[in-house]
Amino acid sequence: MKLGEAILDSHSVCEDGAGNLNRAAGACSVPTEPLTKPPRSLQAPQSRPSRQHTMKLWVVLCLALLWVQLQNGACQTPKRRKDVEENRIGPGGKRGKIKRPKDGVGKGQFLLTQVLDKGRFLRLSQTTTLTPGKNMELRCKGNSIGWSYPTYLDTFNDSRLSIKQSDKYSQLVLTSPSAADTGPYSCWVIVCDGIECERDHDRTYVSYIYFTDKDNLFVPSAIHFEIVYLRPDRPAVVPCPVTDPHAKVSLHREVPPEEITANGTQLTYDPTKGFVLQNPSPEHQGVFYCKAVTKGTPQISTKYQLLYVEVPSGAPFVSLAVSPESVRGGDNVNATCSVLGEPEEDVSFTWTYPGQSRRPVHIQTSWRLVNRGMGHTTRLSQSVMTVEDMETIDFGNYVCNAKNQYGETTVTIGIISK
Template sequence: MLDILFVMIFGLSGRVLAKDTDTKGRFSSPVLDVTEKQLIIERNQTLQLNCRGRWELQWVLPSGVPKVYNGTQIEESSCGRKNNQYCSRLTLSPALAQHTGSYRCRYRQKQRKQASVYVYITDSQRPFVKVQSGTPDVVFMKKGEPLIFPCRVTNPNAKVSLVKEFPLTPLTPDYQTIIWNSRHGFTVRSPTFFYIGFFSCETIVNGVKYTNKFVTHRTVNNIMDVYLNTTGLVQTLQGHMLALNCTVTAEWNSRVSISWTYPGKANGSATITRRISRSKTNMLFFSILTIPRLSKSDRGLYKCHVTSGPSKRETNTTVIVYDQPFIRLKRRDGPVVQASAGQKSFRLTPKLKAFPAPEIIWLKDGMVAAERCSRYHVDGFSLVIRDVAEEDAGIYTILAGIQQYGLFQNLTITLVVNVKPEIGEKTVSSRQPGTVQRGSRQALRCTTYGVPPPHIQWLWHPCPQKGLS
């Protein structure tokens, strides 16, 4: 009796274990009703594929099948013994040559889990999947990557050759350097400069020659220079126009992408125009950002970002937007400043902030300073005095004006030129008496000059006694 009970329990647990394993293992990926890796059907036939899985399914079709195509039909249903599985049937009718490609069934939420089959839809009048309009397709050569001529065919048994057109050179696949694959085309593993030019894939069907033409383009990613039309801070007024030109210098065959970040980007306040020009040695790419009427919200940092393949560069500038024009003029060191006679140069520099840049005139004692003396010249808004002399002392006035807006301000500074004190006489007396009579009265004169007036102090040094020299 115990043996029978043990067998019943063991059998029951074995079935439960088998069920759990089955639930985890079966349909971990969707399953198609075809076991082959590829199917071959003829043009205008009906393609029907069935897919089953544990979760909701979706189909990924070749790029040649339009998203809206009346011949595509997908039917969803529940299936399995307990209707706990998902089934999907894809019907494509009529199937056309351009529909050749990989058909994939995958889970909607777990898209890496999928099943696929490659379907060739043969058409004797269309051996290549893509029919060209006459313009060659561009294929890009990238450093360190294989070169692919994507001349896919509708029949896996098609005989296709690769030909370089100038000079005319047939290229034979050796499956080491050049590889032919009916699903991808020709692959050149390590392309050299020989593969720059015009190429064609050719096949002959029923005596008719069909071609797919290509031109190779060698991409270059070297960005030589990036610069803006302004090198410093941009100051402007509200309501005025802003135009920033980002210029990129790159090598021939470069493909450059230019983008901007700026304060008003989210509002779409700017328009961006692009232009390309060529020189004998390089390419010039221009991106011009224009804001017709600036507002205060447009002030801030403007960045020009440039990418060419893995290469990246950027440059930037800061834009300040003022409400209205202004002049602010202040003294830097008080109303009186001092210099010393003999200095090589002296600079009078008040604190000035203004926009737009004002016109500056310096006066000395009411007359234009630069006209009074050749040693005076204006540098920016400073007055520079070279080889300072005593006569440079006086009252200096800076006049700052923005005439178009009727704004004017002036500021007066007094300059004192200090002169080193000097004694006029080479000796303290005009005569040199050897001896004078005791009790007599003598006069000693000391004449001095300096700015400020020097202080005179007399000192007496008694003569040494005889015999003590």
């Protein structure tokens, strides 16, 4: 028997027919047969319970009810969800609050939206298809926002593009967009610590926007014949992106005429980039073009010259020579600094020479593509320094420094009087 039941059974209380309280075991039981009320004269005198006795009964009842509630957990007060979320116990028993991202935008949430007619907004997905000619307005939430967009708009310093920053969002407006404006549009939050600012990669959003034009299935390019360099250590891209993601695109060789089938492994197609060659080889050289088809007449892209590159990436390989080899006072001398490297790799030259602060010299820089045989193509970059009417101050060491995106190389050659 439980404690609560024992307390209630030992203090059973009920009223009798006269409205009096009885306190005896079984006093509240219901008789099975009707009882005959004895004459008043035979009834024993009844005494009302005292006030103190009644108070004790109420105390016992309250204690019993309290015990039952404690057993059921009714007295436990649930903690507010907000308190549970905001307060966390950290290392060392310290309590702290969760830091929420500024501007109410966290990782995985949408930052980039398009403004539609009548103040309606559309959250952009990873790819978006729009109609050319209709002004485009994009917004990115935050009080310090950075933008990126197709380089085509920067190359020509296009006045159709404008960006404005307000207290709550940044606005990008492109008026009269065309098929040439197809490409990735991205925005991100800029986080600053004093004077140092950086891009918040967790709060970045990008959407590739197609401005679909049935008359321009390929994204227009100012280059009508483009060179694509093939390297054995990296994939190569034949850049023929389209303005309609549903267009069917194929790759074709010009001579001999044939279609190169995309197999999904060695050759794949990405509508935002073009055809990707995973493992280029000399056999992939030649003139190629892309063909796109939707519902109308097939369209042809720009032509691409694919060249295989022999020289691997790295710091410049420099050679330095002087002519004539035998020099005397009054002679004219050419010092030639040469670099053999990748076809599209720019090289910059700097010179250090005797008499540098006393007399002028003539320096000419140039480059050209060289066919090394077996289909291998490299770029020859040269800087030629000409010193006319050599004097005593001109004899000594001539130093050439060549630099590319991977590093720099310095070579020295001495010129002495014969």
